[in-house]
Amino acid sequence: MVIIFILAAIVLAAAILNARPPAKTERDLQAIFPLWKLEKGILLSKSGDATVVLKIDLPEIFTLSEQEYESLHITWLKAIKVLPPGSILHKQDWFTSERYAASAQRSQGNFLQQSSDRFFNERPYLAHQCYLYLTLKTPGRKPATSAYSSLLRKNIVARELTGNTVVQQLQSCIGQFCRILSDSGFVTVSVLSPEEIAGSGNKQGIIDRYLSLGRDQGPAVLKDIHFKPELKIGSQYCLLFSVADADQLPGFCAPKINYDKYATDRTKFFVGFATPLGQLLPVNHIYNQYLVLEDPVQTLKTMEAKRRRLQSLSAYSRENTISRDATAEYLNEAISEARMPITAHLNLLCWTDDPSQLKEIRNAASSAISKMEVIPHEETVGAAQLWWAGIPGNAAELPENECFYTFAQQATCFFNLETSYRSSKSPFGIRLGDRLTGVPLHVDISDEPMKTVCTNRNKLVIGGSGSGKSVFMNHLCHSYVLQGAHCVILDVGHSYEGLCKLLGGYYFTYSEANPIKFNPFYIPAGDYLDTEKKESIKSLLVGLWKANDENFRRSEYVAISNSLQSYFHFLSGHKEIFPCFNSYYEFLQQHYIKELEAEKVKDRDFDIHNFLYVLRPFFKGGEFDYILNGTENLELLSQPFVVYELDAIKDHPTLFQVTTLVIAEMFISKMRKLKGIRKVIVIEEAWKAISRAGMAEFIKYLYKTVRKHMGEAITVSQEIDDLISSPVIKEAIINNSDCKILLDLKKFANKFDDIQATLGMTDKGKDLVLSLNRANEPGKRYREVYIELGNTIMKVYRYEPSIEEYYAYSTEQSEKMKVQEYTEKYGGDIRKALRAIALEQVA
Structure with a gap:
């Protein structure tokens, strides 16, 4: 048993509702605190209510299709149906502004890694955690109202818990509830430990965090709480918006809405209905969603009595007539379609420590609420009681008059269904960025998918000219080599010359003065x-x-x-x-x-x-x-980075034949002899190599066997027609590439159906690809990239290089010449050259 104590007095200015307290009233929070104790992981209130605290990991934003939103919505409905009457589902989504900080391990890394860390240092982003509080009210509990709340009472008398009846009833349904959510495959559910709920030592729990509006994993900090003249917690100025009346609601709601920024005239792009109040609202805020499940029989009786009362008064007022008809429609739908009648409440708590930002936050929050076609309402009088009910485990104190009647089907449409992007737990991967903010993420597109959705590590990369394809591939190869991989590249266009110098690799190219050897x-x-x-x-x-x-x-x-x-x-x-x-x-x-x-x-x-x-x-x-x-350059087996530049010899029958045969021999030798080392072969725009029958057979063999030797084959192209022109290559590459990476394909929008059919893409994938770079953040130089794994996992990431990375990877002739000029200026040291260019750009 963990007894919850607030160790110091926190100053409370009493809310004035239907009472006349002195002008300045201070209350000791310990005296009126509604929670009693934490027993076996269950929060017990002084009124006898029992609450289980869960943490929910939601799907990442921009990754669900229209059908998946519907499926997730149905999953929530199924889970809610197992909860007993008297339950309150309180879903609390925390969105806090954070800033990126590189790990100490990365700060000791490679030159380009360090430049990337400096570039992203202090990049702001919105961190998200979702908590679910399932409360079962004690039988016979008097409903809370704005005028009758434990916050306004002078003393709280702990009710006698009738044995463990409430706790046992809650425990009997919680397992089934969690199982239904987890089995959907969309979310994962975990029960918070006592330390995560109540805190331990200097580490705050979720209760402390709510009372201080602190950061996740931060230390416990005691703060004064003021309700008048405005809601203020410590130095944080708060704004609270509520949806407490059916008149505020839209005429139509659904689990998803169209997101115009990423939609086209041919496709729609869906996000969750409540996503405007989630990741798309870039301020510190908590989004509270309450569903109160009363006895459905009693609820219908109450509504029927209300209908009869309105019927008798309908002759005196048109408003009464309209209310009578609306109540009748509600009863008809509840009975005819077996709907679950509930009461619901939504509120949005925003805060900032800078009072000059309040106007901007107020406008942003009101605009976000209006995007759901909900009428925004800023709470002033009832803000104290609503904040009080938001304390984890205190949902039973939600004022009854702040709730509206609806059905679970409609109420769950207002749930926030998405979270921010998550980094992979795998030690191997590449650095990409969150689509909304660009904050760095660790993404494994090779090893981790092999355990779940992929059968090989091969990749197909397609992107039009200027889409950032070469810069992305340089980044991928650089990341792989730094993690111990051996990378062999067949290139046309000198795209990897700068990277090869940085890595000290072998660069084979042909010129009259220095022919290929x-x-x-x-x-x-x-x-x-x-x-x-x-x-x-x-x-x-x-x-x-x-x-x-x-x-x-x-x-x-x-x-x-x-x-x-x-x-x-x-x-x-x-x-x-x-x-x-x-x-x-x-x-x-x-x-x-x-x-x-x-x-x-x-x-x-x-x-x-x-x-x-x-x-x-x-x-x-x-x-x-x-x-x-x-x-020279003879130690090919031990050299981790080898580039064959074929541009000058791609049309020469003898030189090209010799080169391709040497490449095939060398890579097969690496495959066979380098045990436990990742091997990667990248075939860029060297389509002459693939068009020859001998090389095509080698590629076919390669794509089918490289997996067995801890390897992967990557093919890069500007034109999809290059891949389908040869049946051998189509069968070898497309059918044996479980990872497909697509960059900007706007110029193919009118014939994308053919590309979709060739690559076997779903409609969800098509919508994501056509949304690339449609709403890029002004002032930032980056490209978006679509990654599909096993035809199952589909996401869009940013790739935003630092200035040093961009110039090291760039294929623009003027920029390459600038790098060469600065390299000569600094005695052949390309690192000094790139750093000088970066400093010049920043200045």
């Missing part, structure tokens, strides 16, 4: 010639020797295999010889040709002279003698 014959120290390596070199040699329409005999395959075996055996005895194509070619001329003669191998089985003649251009002095004889 590889060395597939090189074996790092400590490694050995395994079957995988030998097969990849054989495939390369065969690809260079034979044209696509030429036959390849089994005897030729054996001869090349034997030549490689003999060559590497020869190298083991001649350490002075450097492994490369030149030394292999010389070995064939000087040694292997003699082996063939000794074994009497005929030319029809293996024509070595033809083989040497065709491969002569790759030997020293030949046209392509550079490509297979590289002496």
Whole structure:
């Protein structure tokens, strides 16, 4: 048993309702505090009411479809029906202004991580917690009214709790209530511990927090509470708006409403009906929702008596006639459609420590209430009693005259159904931003989804020109490499040059002055010639020797295999010889040709002279003698970041063929040999590679097997037509990519149905994609990105890079030239260059 004590006197100015107290009245809160004790996790009031305190984790905002809002609404109705008569459901949503602060661990991180932390430091956002207080009133309890409240009584006499009847009745239904909500899959429910309710030591509980309007997880702070001349708690000036009369309500309500900012002329975008009073109201506020479940039989009898009374008075007033008809309609609907009659109350408590902001907050709150077509009403006289009833466990003190009759179906439409974005609990992931504020989030789109909705980690990334696709992909690859992944990129357009310099990776590109160079014959120290390596070199040699329409005999395959075996055996005895194509070619001329003669191998089985003649251009002095004889950037297996820039050679039949074969060999080698390390291959706009049948087969193999080796394949494109032009690629990439990432596709809006069908997207996904960047925050440079996981989880995030990140990742020629200029200015140090540009931009 935890006894709730308020350890110090808190000054209360008494509310004046139907009474004449002295001009200044001070009350000791301990003397009139309505709660008695906390027993077995249940709050007991001095009036004998019992309350269970729950914490509800709601769905994230902007993630539910129209049908999902309806399903969640039905779930709440089912849960409410299991509550016994005499219950009060008090749903209390806290929205508090917070500021982002990077963790100490990240502050010691990479240069770009540190720049991002500085960029987002002190970024304001709205934190949200949802609590549910289920109260069962003691039998025979006198209803509270504005004139009869425990706040106004001089003394509170604790009623004798009749055994544990109320507690047992509450416990019998609470499990079923929680199970119905949890089984829906939309929300998770947890029962608050005694420490979370009443606090412990210097850590405040939910009761302390409400009495002081403190921050979540903050220390307990005692504050004076004033009701006159205005509601004020400590230094916080409060405004309270209430919905206490049916005349304030709209003519129509539903679980969701259209959010015009993200809607288009072809699509609608839905948010919860009460979301304007939730995440979309950017001020400190508490949204209280009360449902009072009385005995339905008694309620209908009371309403019927009211109808007869109005009938007798209808001849004297048109208002009485209208009220009689409305009451009759209410009774008819309750009986004919088996509706659950209840009384309800809603109120919104806003606060600030700056009195100059009160006018702005008043306007914002009134506007938010009006968006639901509810008439706003600012409470002044009854604010004290409504605030008093909002104390956790004190919902039974809600004044009866502040409630209106309605049905549960309509009342639950006014529930706040959404919360803010949540970070993933997985240790692996990337940094993205909340859609509303951009506050950083940790998002896992690889490992965590594999446990729930995905069967592979492969990704398909599609975005039009200028959509921020390259900047996002740079960020993704950078994040992966910093977390220990090996990343291989096939690029067209030099999108990763800056990132490669920052990470100290290998950058393979072609120019006349510095042609592209590889060395597939090189074996790092400590490694050995395994079957995988030998097969990849054989495939390369065969690809260079034979044209696509030429036959390849089994005897030729054996001869090349034997030549490689003999060559590497020869190298083991001649350490002075450097492994490369030149030394292999010389070995064939000087040694292997003699082996063939000794074994009497005929030319029809293996024509070595033809083989040497065709491969002569790759030997020293030949046209392509550079490509297979590289002496730098040889440690490909241990290098975590490798970029192959194919722009200059994508149309060259020989260079491109060699490059793609080398890439395939290298990545397969990483897949097989790097145990316990994440492997990522990114295929950017290198569609020539995919259009070739050999590479297409490699991609098909890759997408189906990379999962088994802790890897993922990522394909990036500007045009969806590129993907569907080849049946092989369509089957390999789209059908085997459980993660789809889409950026701005506005230019495809009129033909998005084809894209939707090709990608197998739902209508919910379509609405989210077409909402991208439609209401971006002015003055901030960012792009929105849609991420779909397993065709089940669909969310839109911000990607907002810091200035340093933006210039490191940018593909704009003028900006890349600026980075190069500053890098030369600072002696080749790109970090100093980026920092200087950032300081210049801020100034």
